[in-house]
Amino acid sequence: METLQSLIDRSLVYQMTNEEKLNELLKADPLSFYIGFDATASSLHLGHLVPLMIASHLQRAGHKPHILIGGATALVGDPSGRSTERSLESRDTIDQWAVSLKTQMKRFLDFNDESANGALLLNNADWLNKLNYINFLRDIGKHFSVNRMLTAESVKQRLETGLSFLEFNYMLLQSYDFLHLFRDKNCILQVGGADQWGNIVAGIDLIRRKESSEVYGFTCPLVTTSTGEKMSKSQPGGAIWLDPDLTSPYQYYQFWINVDDRDAAYFMKLYTYLPVNEIAEYEKLTGADTRRTKEKLAFEATAIAHGFEEAKKAQNAAKALFSGKGNQQNVPSTEVPLSRINEGISAIDLFTETGLCPSRGEVKRLGKQGGLYIQDERVSSPEERITEDMLDNNSLLLRAGKKRYHRINFV
RNA sequence: GGCGAGGUUCCCGAGUGGUCAAAGGGGGCAGACUGUAAAUCUGUUGGCGGAUGCCUUCGGUGGUUCAAAUCCACCCCUCGCCA
Known part of the structure; x- marks a missing residue:
């Protein structure tokens, strides 16, 4: 099986260095590769999924993933793909984040250290924090041309709005990471998002200069939806996180089933393990049948992120x-x-307490617009009390808008 | 360091003493239409046990005033030019 070609077939590859050589290497013996994730929150989100899937595919093909949590570089902040400087987080906070990120990654990667290609989780704070500034400048800094850095797309954009020296250094640090992992773990491949191209290439150059060795890199596309939205934090209804406490498996499933028709098959390639020939069958579905594609997509994607059982539950719901x-x-x-019914409880209370609506004002607004339902009956005056005869089996089904449901069980 | 411009609600961006919870756009949400899709049209878009009321919001802190996003002082930050 041609690993690289299969990734390309899944639209997971955007740019790469030395395709021919890389293809050979991936076909031959297991190699070590690395992917970096900057710790910028306690949870991964949809934008991190593609690199994770690539790591997973490569691991399944026998290669050894090194997952780099950017504990140190997160303190600097990557200017790539950002218009403003990141806020700085404390070391403690980032350490905590790294722990929870690993938990989530376990769904995608095998971290078993018994097996030869078990994934390794590393934190670049372990080596970057030890660096001595003067030594770093002499050993690493001298290999970087400022003239050239200024032409990097990530830097060019930020030149418009401003870029501090802190962030300008990011490229050197990431390059150093690659060098370190090459020396220490024999990593010869770095994978990252399309915005990482400049940083990856810089690392490859550095290794060639310092070690006279050729290493490789490829980037995955920055996925956007058909409407042009980035698959990262800002989705309708807020961010979609992998942490089930932040985004429940039910919500996660709902996100996938609600994707644009045009994205359904494409997302299947990116976010599931379904073989491409099977996906090709789904691609043939048109019109309302596209829902079948989305159901499959939603189920598979949820199963990957939250497990089969949770996916099943979300599907049933x-x-x-x-x-x-x-x-x-x-x-x-x-x-x-149940006693609260006698004490007097209104639809406003229920909708706010369940989190279907963030405020009482929102409930009233929705009510005015006809977007509140209890037991599939439109609620015209949300202030009115809930009475016991409305219950069905001691329970009520609330609905806000077309798709947001919540059940109340009175006990 | 000098000079200039600027920091407004989720984002962009008007507003330069009361009529400002703050124009307009984007986005979001809701309704209609549908297929839990898209497109379109319409409405809506700080919070408060229901309010010609109160609270929070216009970089920060103080001040002037019956009244401040708007005026004054100091401070912080960003951008540009110069050094």
Whole structure:
């Protein structure tokens, strides 16, 4: 199996150095590669998924992943793809983040250190924090041409709005990471997002100069939706996180099932392990049948991120709510004491307490617009009390807008 | 360091003493139409147990005033030119 070609077939490759050689290497013996993630939050989000999937594919092909948490570089902030400087986080915070990131990555990668190609999690703070400024300048800095750095796309853009010296150094640090991992772990391949191209190439150059060795790199596309949105933090309804406490598996499933028709098959290639020939079958579906593609996509993607069981639950809940099949057991729910009905509880209370609406004002607004439902009945006056005869089996199904459901179980 | 421009609600961007919770656009949300899609049209878009009311918001802190996003002082930050 041609590993590189299969990645290309899945649209996972954007740019690469020395394709021919890289292809040979990936076909031959297992190699060590690295992918960096800057710790900028306690959870990964959709924007991190493509690099993770690539790492996973490569590991399945027998190669050894080195996952680099940018504990030190996060303190500097990569100017690539950003218009403003990142906020600086404390060392402690970033260390905590690294721990939770690893938990999430375990769904995608095998971190078993018994196996030869078990993934390794590294933190560049371990070597970058030890650097001596003067030595670094002499050993590493002298290999970098400022003239050339200024032509890097990431820097060029920031020249418009401003770039501090701190961030300007990011390229050197990332290059040093590559050098370090080459020396220490024999990493000969770096993979990153398209915005990392400049940093990756800089690292390759550095290794050639310092070690007279050829190493390789490729980038994956920065995925955008058909409407031009980045797959990163800002999605309708807020960020989609991999942490189930931030984005529940149900919400995660819903995100995928709601993607634009035009993206469905494309996302299947990127975000599932389904073989491309199977995806080709789904691509043939048109019109309303595209929903079948999205159902598959949603199920597979959720299973990867949250496990088969959670995916099954999310799927059941979706079926119960949107096509009336199956039971509503797995619909997100909250328990409320039955006594509160006698004390007087209104729709406003329920909708805010379940988090379906962030404020009472929002409930009233939605009510005015006809977007509030209890048991599929439109709620015209959300201030009115809930009465016991409205309950069905001691439970109420709330709905805000077309798609957001929540169940209340009175106990 | 000098000079100039600027920091406004999720984003961009108007506003230069009361009529400002703050134009307009984007985005979001809702309704209609649909297929939990897209496109389109319409509405909506700080919070508050229901309010010609209160609270929070216009970089920060103080001040002037019956009244400040708007005026004054100091400070912080960003950009540009010069050094």
